[in-house]
Each structure stands twice: as structure tokens, then as C-alpha cells.
Amino acid sequence: MPDSATALMNYVDGAGWTEHAEVVVQIMMSSVHPDIESSIATVACLPNHLRTNVAHFLTEILTGAVDNEQRHAIFSWTQCWALASLDQ
Helix, strand or coil: CCCHHHHHHHHHHHCCCCCHHHHHHHHHHHCCCCCCCCCCCHHHHCHHHHHHHHHHHHHHHCCCCCCCCHHHHHHHHHHHHHHHHHCC
């Protein structure tokens, strides 16, 4: 798993259900699944350290550094997190 993805996942897991965590999950989910869309402009509302991690993550996605198995693992995590957040 790329370090940037791990850092973002750890942030979300530690932050709980917050607006920032929701933005991170949406961006990650849309980055690994072609049928899900998210505006990259939402990154502007994140603190600097999260924007940097998202930028590194997107760079790894766009340059092909993330393989299909990793994409599936990221999507599964985002899907579980999103479903669990419905109870909030």
C-alpha cells in the first residue's frame, strides 16, 4: 500500500466522522473507482498536511504506482468506512 494511502487511512480512522474525513474518503473512493466522482476542489478545505497527503496519493494514482490489488483494497476500505458512517 502506498505510504500516502496509509497516511490518509490512518487519519480518517483516527479522526472519526468529520467533514475532513468525509472529503478524504470521497476523494480516495473516486480515485480508485471509475463510476464514482468527486470534485478535487474540495481538497482546498483541508488542512495543509492533508492536502499534501492527498496530492501525493493522487500523484501515485495518476502515475500508475498503485496496482489493481491496491486499488481494490483502498476501495473496499472506503466502502466500509462510508457504510459505517451512515450510522452517524
